[in-house]
Amino acid sequence: MSLGVAQRGRVSWRALLAVLLLVFVAAAGWFWLSFTRFAVTPLRVNATGESVDIGRGTSFKDIVHQLRSQGLTTSAPLYWRVLAEKMRVAGRLHAGEYALTPGITPTDLLNAMAQGRVMQRDVTIVDGWTFRDVLQALAKADRLKHETAVLDDAAIMRRIGAPDEKPEGRFLPETYAYVKGDSDLDVLRRAHEAMSKTLAALWAQRDPSVPFATPYDALILASIVEKETGRADERPRVAGVFIRRLQKNMLLQADPTVIYGMGSSYAGSIHKSDLITDTPYNTYTRTGLPPTPIAMPGKPAIEAVLHPAAGNELYFVARGNGTHIFASTLEEQNRNVACYQLKRCQ
Template identity: 40%
Template sequence: MRILIRLLFLAIFSVILLVGWFYLHIHSSIRLTTTPFQFSISPGSNLKQVSQQLEDAGVIHSKWSLILLARYLDRESAIKAGDYQLDSTLTQIALLDYLTKGDAKQNAIQFIEGWTFNQLKKTLRAYPNIQHDIGELTEQEILHQIGATETTAEGLFFPDTYFFIKGDSDIHILRRAYQAMQTHLQHTWHSRSEGLPLATPYEALILASIIEKETGTASDRAEIAGVFINRLRKGMKLQTDPTIIYGLGDQFDGNLRKKDLLADQAYNTYTRAGLPPTPIALPSLASIRAALNPAETDALYFVAKGNGESEFSTNLADHNKAVDKYQKQQK
């Protein structure tokens, strides 16, 4: 009996010590090795990893006090990824509130529809908070690292705003943008109109990139897509200037000349039938949808009016009249 009483007393005493230890840790102020103290929580980090990170940095005395507190308050999976900064001492309860409220700073980078891959890379390199891993990697090496099966990078990255924490890799951001494009492209491909002269989602991506560069007003997008689809069906050359400009690369000085239209090259859709070999820019989701669900139209031609809109024609005679009309207005 005395042994049982002693064991019971020891158990009660141990619980009191544990509760006291826990109370002391969660209500005592944490110690900051520097002020301000900055740290980052990577996406996918769990409670144990974050607690260990803070213990290793000397911010908290024991990772288990934060783990037990989070479990007790049912916030074990509520910690948010991001960049954090502590400017003054606070308790572990206040620290847990900070980590779970979503007040972390997140950097953002934006990829714009119509950009080329070179423009995208320059933007990535200009961000100081990004870890620059692509460096001198070749295009094929970059594609391999992000898990892409394509042989060229042009047009493969979905234009959007991507949030990242300080020190995140440019390869990781590119992988996310590539996966986003694949998701949108595959989803739209499965809901495409019947009978399109497009054999693969990649061909749809190529056409969408052309539509992106040709569209000045969103309301014209589907009809521009319809014109290109009609021309592909009839075996007509696409005859679209943006592909030639892309093919000229650094040789393009802002002025497209007649000799450029006549000089044969892989992206000259005046001299070659069908689609060019690759996309020419990042297409928006709207352009992808237009390529795969074009307007039903008899138009085979269009010309820019100079105000962002396009004039559509069903025959060459009317198109030439529209060209004369709107080109004169622009001179």
């Protein structure tokens, strides 16, 4: 009789264990299905341009809390921990700002954070901009630390490692990527290095007949060519005109240099009185090159002055449609001016 009771007890325990095992397996299966769905379900990103900014030293627990507080996920922290452990990234997530594009999943985000694919933004230095234009663009750049606002030009050049240089013309027009935490000085440092490398490389390949004593002289003339024409087909011809005038000790008579020398007094047009008002940049009153570039020349303008078009043209005048007409003699130039500037074509 007692043996039967014991047997019934063992059967009951086995049944209970079987039930518990079934419950455990069902729970584990449910968890795994739920977890798998979580890993590939897009986060709650409302619009393009959203981001999450993870501070340096933030723990994994706090990262998940931040994601939940931003409303990006309602999933339990355990899911995030299991996913991170499964991906083997829990201890190597990088701080920084990460883009949240519509459709991004928890797996995508943890991958990006593990690889340090922080969000990048762009700022562009445009061909022909002055240094003032560059500083204004940097001041408007989103999430870029603005350190130049309290610095003068000399201090800026010292901070980027070029203490003996004037800033005008020294930064290569290009699009530069930056991340949160970078400063405008970082962008300027990279743009300055890019210009130095580009100028050195182009100088080494220059036409040996060009009359420049230094690469800086070429940079100065390239800035004038940059401001005179934006047409690729005209740059070598314009460069050729200016180089021949330099060789003949003629005045360059470049309007953009006059405008640059006028500074803030320039109001959109120049008059005859401006052409005869002497400044260090007035190439109507002074022979040779001005003391510095007048803008940021792009690579094509530098190439043009180092490989100018051959010929005997010494003059050019704007047609009024974005192109120029060239002349070899003053008589021909005067006719062109009368026709295209004064509208007295014969």
